[in-house]
Amino acid sequence: MPRTMTTGLLMLSLLCLTLLLPETALAACLKCHDEQEAPLAFQHRTQGLACTQCHGVSAAHEDKPRVSPDQTFRAGAAGEAASAPCLHCHQDAERRFWPTSDHGQADVACSSCHAIHQPERNDPGEPASTKCESCHAAEAARLRYPVTHPLQAGSMACSDCHSPHGNEGSLLPTDKCVRCHQDKNGPFLFEHEPVTEDCALCHEPHGSTLPALLNNRPPFLCQSCHMAASHPSRMPVAAGGGDLNMTGKSCLNCHQQVHGSNHPSGARFTR
Amino acid sequence: MKLRSFVSLGLILLAQQVMAEAADDELFDDFALDDEPAASTPVMLNRLSLSISAISAANHQFSRFSDDDNRGMRLSADLLLQSRPGNISSQWRLAGARLGRQDQQLSLQWQTARGYHFDASYVALPWHGNDSGQSPFTGTSVLQLPVNWTPAVNASGFDSTLNRRDIHTGSQRRTLSLHFSQPLGSGLRISADGQFEEKKGVLPGGFAIYTNAANPQAVVLPLPVDFKTTDVSSRLDYQSSQLTLTGEGRYRQFRNRHDSISWQNPYQSGLGTSVDYPAGWGTLATAPDYDQYQWLAGGSYRFTDQSLLAFTAARAETRQDTDLLPYTANPLLTQPALPVADTDDALQTDKLDLRWLKPLRRNLKLTLGYRYQARENQASVWQWANLRGEGGDVQAPELALNNRPLSREKDQYNAALNWRGPKGISVTLEYDYAETYRNYAAVTDTEEDRWELSARLPGGPAASHRLSIRTSNLAGSTYEWSRSYFQEISLNLINQTPADQRWTNHPLLRQYHVANNHKTAVSWTSTWTPTTDWSLQGTVTSDHVYFDKSELGLTETRTWQASVNAGYQVDDSYRLTVWADYRDDFGSQTGRDFNGGLNKPANRVTAPLPEGSDPARNYVTDQNHDTLTLGFDTQWQMSERLQWSTSYSHQLSDEDYQVSQSGARDLADVTLPTVRYRMQRLTNALNWQINDRLSLDAAHIWFRAADNDWQWQDSSATDKVLQSGQRNTNEALHRILVNVNYEF
Incomplete structure (x- = not known):
């Protein structure tokens, strides 16, 4: 046989093998695992990802299905090993800090929060807040308080304020809040120190029984820093003559501009 | 061959x-x-739901973020359309929720095999506050009294029934978001985002005209909210097997439709005809317009699979040059010239975050981190005339005030050692040191040391435990009387005040977030799944902060919280989950009470000390706030096509305040009335899968919420504040919802 024909047959064989092998690999999995019941998430399908790229070659599993694949992602799987296949591709800016993050250090696996096979949703499985609640019970309990952010309403997610992958990005403590509460950003002519430092000094962002997510009620909240001098400050039921002005909005009956004032007469945050 | x-x-x-x-x-x-295996039925990826709901009563607590605040019926639809998974060249998804309601959402996602990615979403988010308040004022940003208004000396003298209109406390936020990204090849990817948001509504605000605290003339008014915010950003990412780099630019524009809110003084209580009704007017400045530019750069280099260096750096510059309002909008008062027409200076914030992860030995890793945060307000300092509360002409020059452009710099160093042991044990020991400098603060430098030990401990094949112990110590520099308050006022006034009367900056005074303190926090979580039928999780946390050098202000806080969640699969068709959470917050703070009525002259000397420096005038407030939440969820698969679920939650919260004299023997101890909040919700739902495509959901919700906050009970009878008469929450309602769902 001429040399060109030999080479051509070899090339053809290799080509067939190249085309058949991933399909063969996929076909081997699909003999038992119905693709319709566990479609890959949105982006993964368009990338043409094969099962073995995450689960490993799994030759033993193919021979005896009772043997687990090389890589599984069941609950309780060691985080580092279970996350390795994901991090092989997902090395972008969002996951840059993952190994040094609190979740990474605590051995949380990607599959603890992200579900890649979801028949109902064809996206990579943006984790709902319920996923966070399964570990962060204390914060989850506060989400049930009367005054909260709209997480339970489905209009916000924990990841709108927190970075589960560890990348806090450009955010200062107050920056997270002013992304939505833009009017509190200022800068104001007269600034209130704790407002420029950290909103959580006065507010409990997960949930409160007090209006505006305060962590204490006025006047006591204000009196944790401010002397009650030259001022109505005694509660109306206190002996010695209380002050009715402490009812209603309390200190904010007059000091409305507690987040800062841009008025020339606003040094006391009344303007 | x-x-x-x-x-x-x-x-x-x-x-x-x-x-x-x-x-x-x-x-x-x-x-x-x-x-x-038998051929499976194809998964229905698309869904259309038509909903009808009815609610029995107007409310604000139940419908806080939804469209159910008014009694009546509503129609809406949910929609989900998406491409088949078999199409690997491109995928798209169109979803709509609660279409036709004030809380509707719509999103479109589209992605191709070549990596083009486009997202668009629209979200409408209502917020409902307490709607029971009323006001005699009319107008939006200029609030005027009715022509037949009768003034009075005190709020109790007004006709409470006159011309009142409802204050519809609440807001509506509408946000349109767009995202596009595409790969450029060679590991590069470019993306762009845009977000356009509008927020409108009304909030109750307090407005006062006064000359000193003894004679406030205040009103609670509807404060209009009308904001527009535009955010745009563009980003370039590079990713290779070892290196990632990011560069991003962001711009934000915030515009407030209302520069100011003006209101007419309803009082006639002797401040003078220029200030009293009907000539007296006050003006408040609203949030200023601003523009913000932000730059961000980040990257990481992976030396090996276990070793990496990562950084993020960012700078934001915010400018607002809104024209300043005059000292007063009242033309009858003296109008001094402003020192400057607008501030037009930048607020600059910087952040740098560096982390280095290095394996020391097998299963032992070290992480070192450095974080720098800075806030610099570049505004100048000017002297502002003291036109106190628009209650009269401008005060004497020595009472002039300075603005304080606050700046802060923080250096934070962090080291963490992480060990992975056998059987899934993971232990991390972390140390953090932070040093912060603040200008214009009575305490300029603070240092904080923090240690944290956290561990994940497997408890056998069916259990795991997580433990965290954290302790920190904040130390502040000497409390400097010459800073903070006295930097606000003119040198003349400082020189006029005798040293022994500069009590407001006594070294033992408050300052809360910069005060010396010790913090200890412990947290324990256990999860146990002894069989496939049972799951149990319990969490206990404890937090204690002791302000060891604070004599006044907050001196101690203690919090402890316990949660338990238990789930049991009774049989193949029935599952029950019960849960409970209890939280207890305690705080103690010391105040100093003065003789002399409402206008307490702290500088008045009651031998041997000015009252402001006299510990014999102390009182202590102990606060206790505990909240108990209980609930259960059940799901019963009645038959192959019928499922019933019931859930119930009950929350009870009590706030107690005990005021005790601690030196001020003329004060009597008093226990303030307990503020109790109770909220219950019972939901019963039925799902009927009529056939493979058609299903029906029916749900009934009973909701009850009530509180007895004494600060709002009979709040219309306050002395010098014309309140809105807002009542405490007291809601009981039923909601019925029926959905018809069609999948295809």
Whole structure:
């Protein structure tokens, strides 16, 4: 046989093998695992990802299905090993800090929060807040308080304020809040120190029984820093003559501009 | 020879394929299956739901973020359309929720195999506050009294029934978001985002005209909210096997439709005809317009699989040059000239975050981190005339005030050692040191040390435990009386005040977030799944902060919280979950009370000390706030096509305040009335899968919420504040919802 024909047959064989092998690999999995019941998430399908790229070659599993694949992602799987296949591709800016993050250090696996096979949703499985609640019970309990952010309403997610992958990005403590509460950003002519430092000094962002997510009620909240001098400050039921002005909005009956004032007469945050 | 080799190779490959197919039967022997798996029914990816709901009563607590605040019926639709998973060239998804309601959402996602990605979403978010308040004022940003208004000395003298209109406390936020990204090849990806948001509504605000605290003339008014915010950003990412780099630019524009809010003084209580009703007017400045530019750069380099260096750096510059309002909008008062027409200076914030992860030994890793945060307000300092509360002409020059452009710099160093032991044990020991400098603060420098030990401990095949212990110590520099308050006022006034009367900056005074303190926090979580039927999780946390050098202000806080969640699969058709959470917050703070009525002259000397420095005037407030939440969820698969679920939650919260004299013997101890909040919700729902495509949901919710906050009970009878008469929450309602769902 001429040399060109030999080479051509070899090339053809290799080509067939190249085309058949991933399909063969996929076909081997699909003999038992119905693709319709566990479609890959949105982006993964368009990338043409094969099962073995995450689960490993799994030759033993193919021979005896009772043997687990090389890589599984069941609950309780060691985080580092279970996350390795994901991090092989997902090395972008969002996951840059993952190994040094609190979740990474605590051995949380990607599959603890992200579900890649979801028949109902064809996206990579943006984790709902319920996923966070399964570990962060204390914060989850506060989400049930009367005054909260709209997480339970489905209009916000924990990841709108927190970075589960560890990348806090450009955010200062107050920056997270002013992304939505833009009017509190200022800068104001007269600034209130704790407002420029950290909103959580006065507010409990997960949930409160007090209006505006305060962590204490006025006047006591204000009196944790401010002397009650030259001022109505005694509660109306206190002996010695209380002050009715402490009812209603309390200190904010007059000091409305507690987040800062841009008025020339606003040094006391009344303007 | 060569030809025979290739033919042999081909026959071998063919034989392998045939043998592989023949081995299929053996695969299923292990599962004792007689046949291959039956062909499954195709998954229904698309869905249309039509909903009708009815609610029995107007409310604000139940419908806080929804469209159910008014009694009546509503129609809406949910929609989900998406491409088939088999189409790998592109995928798209269109979803709409609660279409036709004030809380509707709509999103579109589209992605191609080449990596083009486009997202668009629209979210409408209502917020409902307490709607029971009323006001006699009319207008939006200029609030005027009715022509037949009768003034009075005190709020109790007003006609409470006159011309009142409802204050519809609440807001509506509408946000349109767009995202586009595409790969550029060679590991590069570009993306762009845009977000356009509008927020409108009304909030109750307090407005006061006064000359000193003894004679406030205040009103609670509807404060209009009308904001527009535009955010745009563009980003370039590079990613290779070892290196990632990011560069991003962001711009934000915030515009407030209302520069100011003006209101007419309803009082006639002797401040003078220029200030009293009907001539007296006050003006408040609203949030200023601003523009913000932000730059961000980040990257990481992976030396090995276990070792990496990562950084993020960012700078934001915010400018607002809104024209300043005059000292007063009242033309009858003296109008001094402003020192400057607008501030037009930048607020600059910087952040740098560096982290280095290095393996020391097998299963032992070290992380070192450095974080720098800075806030610099570049505004100048000017002297502002003291036109106190628009209650009269401008005060004497020595009472002028300075603005304080606050700046802060923080250096934070962090080291963490992480060990992975056998059987899934993970232990991390972390140390953090932060040093912060603040200008214009009575305490300029603070240092904080923090240690944290956290561990994940497996408890056998069915259990795991997580423990965290954290302790920190904040130390502040000497409390400097010359800073903070006295930097606000003119040098003349400082010089006029005797040193022994500069009590407001006594070294033992408050300052809360910069005060010396010790913090200890402990947290324990256990999860146990003894069988596939049972799941249990319990969490206990404790937090204690002791302000060891604070005599006044907050001196101590203690919090502890316990949560438990238990789930039990009774049988194949029935599951029950119960949960409970209890939280207790305690705080103690010291105040100093003065003689002299409402206008307490702290500088007045009651021998041997000015009152402001006299510990014999102290009182202590102990606050206790505990909240108990209980609930259960059940799901009962009644038949193959019928499912019933019931859930119930009950929350009870109590706030107690005890005021005790601690030196001020003329004060009597007093226990303030307990503020109790109770909220219950009972939901019963039925899901009927009529056939493979059609299903019906029906749900009934009973909701009850009530509180007895004494600060709002009879709040219309306050002394110098014309309140809105807002009542405490007291809601009881039923909501019925029926959905018809069609999948295709």
